[in-house]
Amino acid sequence: MAAGKPTMIDAADIAIAQQLRDKALHDDTAFDFTEGLTTEVGARLAGGPNDSKAREWVIAKFKALGFDKVWSEPVTYPKWVRRGEHAEIVTPVSQPLTLLALGHSPGTPAGGISAEIIAFDSFDALKAADAAGIRGKIVYVGARMQAYKDGHDYGVGSTVRTRGPSLASQKGAAAFLLRSAGTDTNRLPHTGVTRFADGVAPIPAAALSSPDADQIERLLKRGAVTIKLALDCGIEGEFTGANVIAELRGSKTPDEYFLMGGHLDSWDPGTGAIDDASGIGISVGAAHLIAQLPKRPARSIRVVAFANEEAGLYGGIAMAEANAKSISKAVLGSESDEGADRIWKITASVKPEARAAIGQIADVLKPLGIEYDPTAKASGGSDLSAIHAVGMAAISLEQDATRYFDWHHTANDTLDKIDPEQLRQNVAAYAVTAYLAAQAHGNFGSKPGEWAADGH
Template sequence: MRRTLLTPLAAGLVLACATASAADAPTVIPAQAVKTAEQLRDRAMHDDTAYRIVEGLTTEIGPRLAGGPNDQRARDWVVAKMKALGFDKVYTEPVSFPLWERRSESGAIVAPFPQKLVLTALGYSPATPKGGLTAQVVAFPNLDALKAAAPATIKGRIVYVGARMTRQKDGHDYAIGSAVRMGGPVIAQAKGAAGFLLRSAGTDPHSRAPHTGVTGFTDPAKAIPAAALAEPDADQLERVLAYGKPVTVTMDLDCGLAGTYTGANVIGEITGRKHPEQIVDIGGHLDSWDPGTGAIDDGAGVAIAMGAAKLIHDLPQRPDRTIRVIAFANEEMGLYGGRAYAEKHAAEVARHVLGTESDFGAGRIWRMSASVKPQARDAVAQIAKVLVPIGVAYDPDKPGGGGSDLSQMHGKGMAALSLTQDGTYYFDWHHTSEDTLDKIDPQDLAQNVAVYAAYAYMAAQARGDFGSAPGAFAHDGAGE
């Protein structure tokens, strides 16, 4: 038989057509993988591995302020725990960031009715002068009112913004609170304010535990002392202001930047059997604010991912792709761990098949959404079908963002899910001394693990990809 030889051009065209055909083919999850995912789901609902992880982390380590005294201890703890759980590969990747320290804080109304105020310094706030900052208060009901104010009404005063959040299942009111906390101090400083106070970005009107969190200050030379008032103390300040008399407040903050710190993302892997270079990303952030023990923000997220990976590890056979768990460094002060991870792995984004992380407490997951290529929508629907029996609804019209830190990898082009937890009470405790283990319901946590284990395994077994490629989802509108 005479053999016909292809020219280099023809061979290239054949290869290109084959590649295009593969890219256009629908992504499918095999029936056996679906069955195994259902078994993982059911097993996870009765597994306490994640609860024991978050219990140990919050008990043996406690608060994990980025760069603080427990930062290294927490990383060492997670490395040891991942190894004890049998992860095939455990390592760290360095992350550097500005080191901010909190030492002490207090506040009071000086006049017309002297009394103590319960407050907490905000991240990147500088210290007040020795002896404190005392000035007249000028109040605004919301951020727009502050933006519209004339600088002459603000200069030399302490700005107070009293915007309120309310409880929402998806936590969308946090957009109000975080905008005031991040943008308010910057706007106030630019208009000549001496200091800044806000009503805590929280939803429990009865708690005297103020909510800390980061500001938008990026230049220490353009930063003013900034703090959050506990909700009842904000109410009290507003009642005093309502008398129509000049109100003077003092705030005494000992905090500020103290150089640069190098921490690390902690990474553990369950190595893929067929395609070890292809990765399904899950995780949470290891750092926390210092008033509480970081149980819901975000010890739970780290524990959920580790617990899910452990269940997959214990299967009789390794998954086809690698399951990677990332405990991110310093999410709270500016997504430093997520940004470092995305920069380091951007060139290989096509190998990151699908990803999402948990960073919204430990309430039950009730909604799934996705940013994937059109040809992978049926595979996402297969994942969704497995999750329906444990209360998760699929919204095919809403994009997925990957969660806080993995939103950075999504921005590079990684296909991503959003697995939305019930956050009705999350902002009662978020960033406060009330962020402690008792806020976690073990059964709710187990449901989260069931979702993550089933999703991660099915993504690892999928025939075809989910569309990860450089810049693939630049305009999908996902917001985390």
């Protein structure tokens, strides 16, 4: 293909995509998949008792749905175990606290830890604090998240959760607590992973429910507060899981493919319905509709159930490393990992010559209430971030995240939070995008080491 020639999509393919879109609005394959995974398997903590069970369930389901090829690729990661946690205010009052240990946190010594709390309202405040006032204390950071449609405030909470314990340890803290990275007011804490920098001694770390965080802050205004913290958790060696891949084989250039999916693992308090069984379900539903067409699209379509996203993007990183040199064959990719509410916007990171084709896709999506921002950066999704980083072009189908962080990483991440009608709208958007990307004449700019296409 001559350099600079625009990527375009035929009118006949646009018409087929419109039919896929309309059919998806009456198809419940995605919901049935999500219901089955969350009911028959349940919570899927990476390395936990349901890790292998979930993988085998998905392999069987992919095969039953008629994909042309189904396979798995091993991924190894630390096996973190949660056995239990307990905390209580000791002084100036006696009161139990509701909390969850953070993934990759170590446990406390036998008998737990009792220490005074020192509080900060942000990560930056902790960063600026003198270590002398922190040594031997339990650091608490009370940063608050607000609900937004694009979910951008998660950067506030996730920064505290992932980086706060390591920073507190560097300053000599005995343990770390944070106000949960969430937007709800339920007495249900939000778990999630934390990370300790190389050379930093891990310390026990946990997230408090929002009402418990409020209680601590009120007491701190009255004077010193002492807490007893007991966490029974920690890393127990390694576990080998796998990415599970299903493929609809392309009719003309089958070695090229559109990539979509979600992550198979979840945190353990709930059943991982919105994070992220629905993400895999949406991709499965879209691919299943395309599979019913009289003829396969020109390129292949791959659906991936990624291993262990929650504790460090292990599945996505493994796939990126394995495909870095051949990433140009992955013409475009997008992951669903922000719940199951309606998609409201698309963005793309592609070569300039592919912008017109993205515009054609956007036109088919417009009746679904989806807007297109041609200037915004696309991330493509959490698991795909490493794959985009080695050169795959990206398209983001952005879901309304207003409610997502009310339930994210909590015991409330259950099937009842999914609206089947909104889920079908997601499937319609993914079916259109996958089909048209697979049929497009020309590519979208995927090239090893070149995912800076179009300035993004």
